[in-house]
Amino acid sequence: MSDKRVYNFSAGPSMLPLSVLERAGAEITNYQGSGMSVMEMSHRSKVFDKIFQDTQQKLRRMMNVPEGYKILFLQGGASMQFSMAPLNLIGKTGKADYAVTGNFSNLAYKEAKKYGEISVAASSEDKNHTYIPTQDQLKLDPQASYFYYCANNTIYGTEWQYVPDTGDVPIVCDMSSDILSRPVDVSKYGIIFAGAQKNMAPAGLTVVIIKEELAGHELPYTPLMLNYKTMIDKDSMYNTPPCWCIYMLGLVLDWLEEQGGLKGMEAIKHSKAQLLYDVLDSSRLFTCPAEKGSRSDMNVTFRSVSEELDAKFVSEATAAGFTNLKGHRNVGGMRASIYNAMPVEGVEKLAEFIKAFDKNN
Numbered sequence: 626m627s628d629k630r631v632y633n634f635s636a637g638p639s640m641l642p643l644s645v646l647e648r649a650g651a652e653i654t655n656y657q658g659s660g661m662s663v664m665e666m667s668h669r670s671k672v673f674d675k676i677f678q679d680t681q682q683k684l685r686r687m688m689n690v691p692e693g694y695k696i697l698f699l700q701g702g703a704s705m706q707f708s709m710a711p712l713n714l715i716g717k718t719g720k721a722d723y724a725v726t727g728n729f730s731n732l733a734y735k736e737a738k739k740y741g742e743i744s745v746a747a748s749s750e751d752k753n754h755t756y757i758p759t760q761d762q763l764k765l766d767p768q769a770s771y772f773y774y775c776a777n778n779t780i781y782g783t784e785w786q787y788v789p790d791t792g793d794v795p796i797v798c799d800m801s802s803d804i805l806s807r808p809v810d811v812s813k814y815g816i817i818f819a820g821a822q823k824n825m826a827p828a829g830l831t832v833v834i835i836k837e838e839l840a841g842h843e844l845p846y847t848p849l850m851l852n853y854k855t856m857i858d859k860d861s862m863y864n865t866p867p868c869w870c871i872y873m874l875g876l877v878l879d880w881l882e883e884q885g886g887l888k889g890m891e892a893i894k895h896s897k898a899q900l901l902y903d904v905l906d907s908s909r910l911f912t913c914p915a916e917k918g919s920r921s922d923m924n925v926t927f928r929s930v931s932e933e934l935d936a937k938f939v940s941e942a943t944a945a946g947f948t949n950l951k952g953h954r955n956v957g958g959m960r961a962s963i964y965n966a967m968p969v970e971g972v973e974k975l976a977e978f979i980k981a982f983d984k985n986n
């Protein structure tokens with residue numbers, strides 16, 4: 626069956642490593658002699674508790690999460706964090722700074738405005754989100770309760786190449802589409818969050834890494850389930866966590882370890898992206914809207930000379946086994962999402978396909 630798999634360039638949910646799917650498949654009806662599937666277990670059972678603890682520890686080790694930080698396995702998607710972050714953090718001064726560099730940071734900004742005085746620290750809307758603002762362009766308020774940004778703009782194909790310096794103001798970062806693609810210095814952040822379905826696990830899990838001292842200052846009307854403290858105190862088990870996804874994350878982390886961990890993955894993902902950008906930059910037909918220096922290694926956006934030719938490209942690519950290359954409706958054109966699980970070979974073949982298309986049209 627596996628030889629019929631396509632190269633799936635979906636932006637999310639997206640590819641998982643084949644070996645991970647195969648291992649999950651092999652264990653699906655009887656997990657390591659327990660006589661049942663991970664999907665059928667009590668989340669409070671000994672067997673599942675081990676899966677949970679192991680996965681948490683593996684993630685802590687891989688991301689080098691320091692003491693004083695808690696890893697939470699939640700539900701509600703990255704989008705729920707758009708509400709959870711302000712509800713829990715804005716009480717400090719009633720103000721927060723947001724960098725609006727794409728669709729998801731804009732949604733987060735709009736949601737946060739319900740709870741306090743939110744300033745746009747920088748926006749890339751003037752150039753249709755084709756660039757990332759520089760440190761000098763950030764208008765930072767030292768009185769802000771937190772500074773918010775989205776590390777990788779999944780739709781526009783731009784990625785922050787630096788961690789903003791915000792002084793003593795804690796940083797909240799949406800890393801949904803580039804977490805685990807490179808080492809990050811967690812100690813520079815107050816909260817890192819990510820929906821799992823791009824680079825970690827199947828949809829249904831949201832990973833939150835939070836500096837513990839930031840929790841416990843929520844607005845008084847914060848729903849119990851949206852209070853970080855509830856989940857910190859109960860180690861993500863106030864209620865049923867997304868058990869299957871946590872198990873799958875554990876398998877993905879084992880696989881990542883085999884790729885050389887985050888350092889290894891950083892080199893792999895960068896060379897994959899570079900290969901595509903080089904081919905696109907030297908083509909006659911294609912251009913990349915994202916400015917050099919702001920380009921994403923995870924989501925490569927590009928377009929041809931006309932919408933008709935874009936459609937032809939997408940349809941011929943699909944027929945050739947490269948699926949989900951149509952760009953987001955906000956942007957048009959094409960987008961190749963090349964997360965960790967996209968094999969190098971898939972990118973090499975796509976690069977060849979782009980070259981041939983460029984020659985023949």
Ligand SMILES: *Cc1c(COP(=O)(O)O)cnc(C)c1O
Nearest residue numbers: 702703704729779799801802820
């Ligand atoms: C996909 C995505 C989201 C939305 O995630 P959900 O889990 O569907 O809520 C938010 N932020 C970024 C950067 C994304 O790529």
